[in-house]
Amino acid sequence: MTKQEPGVTSAPDPTVGRRMHDANSELSIAVLQIATLLESETLDAATREALEEALAACRESAAILRGVWRLLGSPPPSR
Amino acid sequence: MDIQAHERVLLVDDDPRALKAMSRALAGGGIACVTAGSAGDALALLRSRARIDVVLSDIYMPSMDGIEFLGAVRREFADRPWLQLLLVTGQASVTTAVAAMRLDASDYLIKPVEPTPLREAVGHALARAESIRRVRHTALDTPQAAELQRVAAAVRDLAQELRQADSATTADRGDLRTLHLLQRLQDARESIFRDAVMPEPAWEMLAELMRARLAGQQVSVTSLAMASKSPTTTALRRIEDLLACGLVARVPDPDDRRRTYVELTPEGLARMQLFLEGFGRLVPGPQ
Numbered sequence: 001m002t003k004q005e006p007g008v009t010s011a012p013d014p015t016v017g018r019r020m021h022d023a024n025s026e027l028s029i030a031v032l033q034i035a036t037l038l039e040s041e042t043l044d045a046a047t048r049e050a051l052e053e054a055l056a057a058c059r060e061s062a063a064i065l066r067g068v069w070r071l072l073g074s075p076p077p078s079r
Numbered sequence: 080m081d082i083q084a085h086e087r088v089l090l091v092d093d094d095p096r097a098l099k100a101m102s103r104a105l106a107g108g109g110i111a112c113v114t115a116g117s118a119g120d121a122l123a124l125l126r127s128r129a130r131i132d133v134v135l136s137d138i139y140m141p142s143m144d145g146i147e148f149l150g151a152v153r154r155e156f157a158d159r160p161w162l163q164l165l166l167v168t169g170q171a172s173v174t175t176a177v178a179a180m181r182l183d184a185s186d187y188l189i190k191p192v193e194p195t196p197l198r199e200a201v202g203h204a205l206a207r208a209e210s211i212r213r214v215r216h217t218a219l220d221t222p223q224a225a226e227l228q229r230v231a232a233a234v235r236d237l238a239q240e241l242r243q244a245d246s247a248t249t250a251d252r253g254d255l256r257t258l259h260l261l262q263r264l265q266d267a268r269e270s271i272f273r274d275a276v277m278p279e280p281a282w283e284m285l286a287e288l289m290r291a292r293l294a295g296q297q298v299s300v301t302s303l304a305m306a307s308k309s310p311t312t313t314a315l316r317r318i319e320d321l322l323a324c325g326l327v328a329r330v331p332d333p334d335d336r337r338r339t340y341v342e343l344t345p346e347g348l349a350r351m352q353l354f355l356e357g358f359g360r361l362v363p364g365p366q
Binding site: 021024025027028029030031032033035036039058059062066069 | 094096097100101103104107139169170190191192193194197
């Protein structure tokens with residue numbers, strides 16, 4: 001039997017979906033900015049590595065958010 | 080609002096950081112943009128700048144959401160059918176996807192969007208807009224263009240009929256005029272492009288299935304392959320492609336187990352309808 005996360009119900013409060021969507025929008029800004037920065041050919045190796053790790057973390061966070069949306073079984077507000 | 084001389088792309092989002100990030104990513108691909116922080120600002124910008132070809136909008140905005148906004152763009156700027164509309168959203172839903180299709184949106188991007196897909200989507204939209212502008216502004220006085228205008232007017236009528244009537248009623252009615260419109264569209268294409276455009280088997284078969292549906296007829300796999308104007312092996316491959324896309328379905332003949340019919344699925348029918356609506360918008364009516 002799957003253990004339910006505290007505070008997560010089968011019919012989520014619309015506010016939860018909205019906040020998750022806001023989080024995704026924030027991640028979206030970060031992904032776009034970091035990925036654009038990484039296109040520069042003038043980055044030193046350490047900066048490039050740090051940015052690549054930050055980008056991977058953002059992508060992973062976005063994937064987790066999508067997974068949570070699926071768990072909640074309800075589409076987020078269309079934003 | 081940020082207005083410069085040659086931008087053909089308008090970005091609309093209530094979050095200035097999102098606008099900045101998208102502008103920067105597109106600038107990295109050599110695409111210059113203007114930006115608007117609200118639907119109202121964006122509409123004002125479109126009124127003052129006829130050179131804008133692409134509008135990319137977030138779906139959620141406080142005063143008017145992206146779907147409403149793009150609907151308003153289509154209504155107010157119906158004389159600019161080259162305008163390409165793109166939507167950005169946090170997660171796809173059937174409702175917004177259908178709304179986007181009805182607005183003839185070029186693309187539907189899911190956040191987080193990365194720079195390369197963003198540039199590709201906007202780049203394709205710019206190319207499509209340019210192509211439509213070219214068609215509309217060249218040789219409108221040639222006999223072929225006049226024929227195309229006549230066909231477009233007929234297609235607009237057909238799209239209107241399809242929108243108003245449910246599919247069963249339309250199929251049962253068997254109106255002679257609607258039966259021939261798709262063929263006229265094909266004829267016009269062949270008359271204008273001649274041998275420069277080879278038959279497209281998938282399209283020829285979709286048109287045949289639409290024609291058959293309007294006539295209340297069934298189409299066997301063999302007949303459909305013949306309608307494709309291509310070798311049978313090519314036609315069968317394309318039928319498999321259409322089945323995989325969910326646009327057509329196989330229906331066994333209850334009276335003859337050896338025979339299988341092919342018909343448009345509800346999605347296939349809806350897409351043909353959208354195509355007809357879009358075609359009617361793209362071709363200018365008689366001056």
